[in-house]
Amino acid sequence: MNIAGIGIVSARGRGVAALEHALEQGWVPPVEVEARGVACGKVSVYPVTADTLGDKVVLAKARRADRFIRMSVLAAADAVQDSGIGASLDKTRMGIILATALGPHVTTFSFLDGILDFGDAAVSPTAFSHSVHNAAASYIAMTLEVRGPTLTVTHFDFAFHQAVLLAQTLLNDGRCDSVLVGAVDELGAVMQSVCGQMLKPAADGRIKPFAFSTTPESVPGEGAAFFLMTRDTAGVGYGLLEVIEDLPVPSSGGSLQILDACGMARDESAYLAAVMPGISVAAYAPLFGSLLIGSALNAAAAALMMKKQKIYVSPVQENPHGLMICQETKPAPLRDVYCTRLDCVGRRLTLHLGSASLLE
Amino acid sequence: MAAQKILITGMGVVSAAGMTIPETLTGFAAGIRNLGQTSVSLSPLNLPVFEVVSPLRGSTRASSRTLQLAFHALDEALSNAGLSYDLSGLRVGVCMGTTVASQLNDMDFYTAYRKSGKAPLAPVETFLKSNLATAISREVKARGPCITVVNACSSSADALGVALGWLRNGFCDVAIAGGADELSRIPVCGFSSLSVFSPEPCRPYDRDRQGLNLGEAAGILILEPESIARRRGVNSTMFVGGYGAACDAHHLTAPRPDGSGLETAIRISLIEAGVQSAEISFVNAHGTATRDNDKVEGTVLARLFGEGIKVISTKGFTGHTLGAAGAIEAVFTALALREGWIPASPGFENKDDEIPIGAVREKSGLTGRYALSTSLAFGGNNAAVVIGRTE
Numbered sequence: 001m002n003i004a005g006i007g008i009v010s011a012r013g014r015g016v017a018a019l020e021h022a023l024e025q026g027w028v029p030p031v032e033v034e035a036r037g038v039a040c041g042k043v044s045v046y047p048v049t050a051d052t053l054g055d056k057v058v059l060a061k062a063r064r065a066d067r068f069i070r071m072s073v074l075a076a077a078d079a080v081q082d083s084g085i086g087a088s089l090d091k092t093r094m095g096i097i098l099a100t101a102l103g104p105h106v107t108t109f110s111f112l113d114g115i116l117d118f119g120d121a122a123v124s125p126t127a128f129s130h131s132v133h134n135a136a137a138s139y140i141a142m143t144l145e146v147r148g149p150t151l152t153v154t155h156f157d158f159a160f161h162q163a164v165l166l167a168q169t170l171l172n173d174g175r176c177d178s179v180l181v182g183a184v185d186e187l188g189a190v191m192q193s194v195c196g197q198m199l200k201p202a203a204d205g206r207i208k209p210f211a212f213s214t215t216p217e218s219v220p221g222e223g224a225a226f227f228l229m230t231r232d233t234a235g236v237g238y239g240l241l242e243v244i245e246d247l248p249v250p251s252s253g254g255s256l257q258i259l260d261a262c263g264m265a266r267d268e269s270a271y272l273a274a275v276m277p278g279i280s281v282a283a284y285a286p287l288f289g290s291l292l293i294g295s296a297l298n299a300a301a302a303a304l305m306m307k308k309q310k311i312y313v314s315p316v317q318e319n320p321h322g323l324m325i326c327q328e329t330k331p332a333p334l335r336d337v338y339c340t341r342l343d344c345v346g347r348r349l350t351l352h353l354g355s356a357s358l359l360e
Numbered sequence: 361m362a363a364q365k366i367l368i369t370g371m372g373v374v375s376a377a378g379m380t381i382p383e384t385l386t387g388f389a390a391g392i393r394n395l396g397q398t399s400v401s402l403s404p405l406n407l408p409v410f411e412v413v414s415p416l417r418g419s420t421r422a423s424s425r426t427l428q429l430a431f432h433a434l435d436e437a438l439s440n441a442g443l444s445y446d447l448s449g450l451r452v453g454v455c456m457g458t459t460v461a462s463q464l465n466d467m468d469f470y471t472a473y474r475k476s477g478k479a480p481l482a483p484v485e486t487f488l489k490s491n492l493a494t495a496i497s498r499e500v501k502a503r504g505p506c507i508t509v510v511n512a513c514s515s516s517a518d519a520l521g522v523a524l525g526w527l528r529n530g531f532c533d534v535a536i537a538g539g540a541d542e543l544s545r546i547p548v549c550g551f552s553s554l555s556v557f558s559p560e561p562c563r564p565y566d567r568d569r570q571g572l573n574l575g576e577a578a579g580i581l582i583l584e585p586e587s588i589a590r591r592r593g594v595n596s597t598m599f600v601g602g603y604g605a606a607c608d609a610h611h612l613t614a615p616r617p618d619g620s621g622l623e624t625a626i627r628i629s630l631i632e633a634g635v636q637s638a639e640i641s642f643v644n645a646h647g648t649a650t651r652d653n654d655k656v657e658g659t660v661l662a663r664l665f666g667e668g669i670k671v672i673s674t675k676g677f678t679g680h681t682l683g684a685a686g687a688i689e690a691v692f693t694a695l696a697l698r699e700g701w702i703p704a705s706p707g708f709e710n711k712d713d714e715i716p717i718g719a720v721r722e723k724s725g726l727t728g729r730y731a732l733s734t735s736l737a738f739g740g741n742n743a744a745v746v747i748g749r750t751e
Contacts, residue, residue: 036473036477036478036479037473037476037477037478037479091609092606092624096607102464103462103463103510105463105464108463108464108465108546109470111465111546111549111550112465112467112470112546113474114549115467115545115546115549116467116470116471116474119404120403120404120405120545120548120549120552121404121405121549121552123549123550123552123553124553125550125553125554125613128549128550128551128553128554129550129554129612129613129738130612131463131546131550132459132512132738132739133459133462133463133510133511133512134510134511134512134737134738134739134741135612135738135739137739138607138612138738138739138740138741139612141607141608141609141739141740142609142610142611142740144609145609146607146609147606147607147608147609147621147624148605148606148607149518149521149605149606149607150511150605150607150739150740150741151509151511151518151522151605152509152510152511153507153508153509153510154462154491154507154508154510155491155493155494155506155507155508156488156491156494157494158506159507162505162506162507163507165505165526165531166507166522166525168529169522169525169526169528169529169531170525172525172529173525173528173529175525175605175628190470190473190479193473193477193478193479194479194481194484197478197479197481198481198484
């Protein structure tokens with residue numbers, strides 16, 4: 001599948017330019033917010049700012065929508081815009097696949113507030129309809145007038161990978177000519193409290209992806225990344241995307257591995273065995289924060305690198321295992337980028353981005 | 361090369377209509393509707409619901425009631441398919457649909473958070489173990505793709521479509537596909553806020569219908585290409601012929617008035633199955649018994665199949681089981697084709713002049729080899745599944 005365009009919303013802003021700026025700029029300190037039930041009363045997080053979600057034009061049909069929906073719509077709309085082929089797309093032949101681990105939990109809890117505060121018979125129908133997982137995909141469809149298959153899927157470990165696999169079937173089977181596939185997760189007050197208790201906070205605000213710790217450190221984040229996928233090499237040429245289970249022996253030049261280690265797993269020690277030999281390795285979770293759908297954000301970074309033929313410095317360099325970590329931002333001929341993620345029991349899936357020239 | 365058939369080699373179902381397939385068929389034939397009132401623990405709203413009241417087989421293995429329902433149906437489906445709970449020798453994909461099980465909407469958890477300011481972690485741990493597809497995948501030691509579809513009321517119809525795609529693309533050899541949902545206070549309150557509940561047993565397609573009843577259920581289908589089934593020494597006359605999906609892009613909770621999204625989904629499913637509309641012997645309609653759904657759906661069905669098409673809504677037996685609806689209705693559709701009859705559509709008495717078709721009033725024999733199951737959902741999702749019988 002060809003990546004024709006990407007859209008991203010994160011703590012570092014919105015759009016490809018913001019992504020590029022974040023990769024150039026490197027790590028910045030997270031924000032401290034109050035969190036109920038956490039010993040110190042605060043957690044460090046990477047939130048998406050209200051300004052980032054303030055586009056009234058794109059969000060014209062989502063004026064009453066929550067942050068989860070807004071992040072989704074903006075990232076999806078940006079992916080189409082970024083491709084430069086939006087006007088030529090047949091929207092009846094376009095699909096949407098939205099992956100999420102935790103769904104719109106802030107609105108879910110808001111709906112529960114309604115039940116607890118006003119009783120079962122006096123809750124808000126708007127809060128209910130927006131608390132349903134697929135509301136965001138529906139808003140994307142309404143905003144972009146997409147009439148093809150529209151699916152929302154969940155998985156705690158590999159939501160984005162499974163969504164990409166699904167996009168592949170929609171294109172292969174001829175159900176769609178293009179598919180918007182993306183992942184979204186938000187970070188609300190309850191989840192901040194949960195993360196503050198369940199995860200080990202990064203004392204210095206830095207996620208350490210190469211520590212491969214049995215007690216990894218995290219900085220919870222939120223965001224969305226969408227990819228406009230096509231069968232042929234339309235769009236601006238970010239390369240090809242597929243899901244693979246087994247890592248190949250990489251070619252000696254032009255390959256990079258991105259590890260999705262971000263502190264969300266209870267134990268990240270198995271990542272050490274997943275490092276591909278002989279090629280550079282990077283991890284960009286320290287830019288966006290710890291997310292169960294962080295693979296989508298890393299894949300966006302990988303896509304940008306493929307397009308720019310440029311490797312960006314890995315933002316946190318702590319390297320206790322002596323890996324070949326990307327130490328500087330520099331032009332590089334890239335043919336393959338492997339974004340590898342492990343689940344809590346060590347199962348591995350990898351997003352492989354290949355140069356579009358492979359199709360020629 | 362013609363695509364090989366994707367056989368249904370096993371089916372399992374549990375709902376208020378029956379704990380097993382034989383029990384369900386007996387209930388259907390007798391027209392039994394096991395409708396009760398909401399228990400006070402579920403919600404103080406005094407509404408009729410279709411609850412599964414008998415003990416579930418999966419109760420010791422599952423961390424949630426939705427999973428209990430799913431495991432109960434899975435037992436029957438695996439048994440029918442001649443499969444065990446250790447499927448590590450096959451590449452098995454698991455795709456399940458749900459609504460309730462996808463949300464951390466535990467009232468006790470949230471009440472405790474509000475009171476103490478500290479989110480209790482035990483319900484979170486339970487939630488993290490309860491992703492429907494992941495839990496089933498883990499239980500059967502599956503090695504293939506795994507995803508939970510959360511497309512509201514079309515979730516498990518879409519799950520069948522996803523599984524179909526996996527099998528046709530060779531991503532797995534066998535797929536466990538279906539859906540499950542438990543009765544929960546959240547949708548009870550939510551649907552009540554939308555004023556779509558019927559105070560009496562629902563009457564899909566009837567002139568005097570007043571809305572839906574909620575229910576709980578699970579339905580599971582074991583799907584595999586003919587070649588894989590043959591290699592396992594398994595045969596089946598039932599298969600999934602085609603799947604279509606399309607979005608209305610119109611409104612969050614109301615169907616597009618012209619029904620064009622549903623029509624597209626149905627047309628795609630027919631084309632994929634290689635079937636003409638005249639070959640469809642009956643439609644197991646979404647038929648929620650809300651004013652809008654039945655009017656739009658009935659108009660589309662009449663447009664595509666003519667006013668003489670046999671239509672049933674099994675929601676009169678099960679209630680609207682949300683994320684489970686598409687799967688259990690696909691199972692019911694396959695059973696009807698296999699058995700050669702459909703029951704009277706429960707609750708239907710008087711034809712609505714605003715709908716060009718009515719539902720069947722009495723148990724009817726079937727002669728055709730194909731049938732259609734439709735699903736409409738929040739968000740404007742439409743899904744259609746063609747089920748076929750080989751002989």
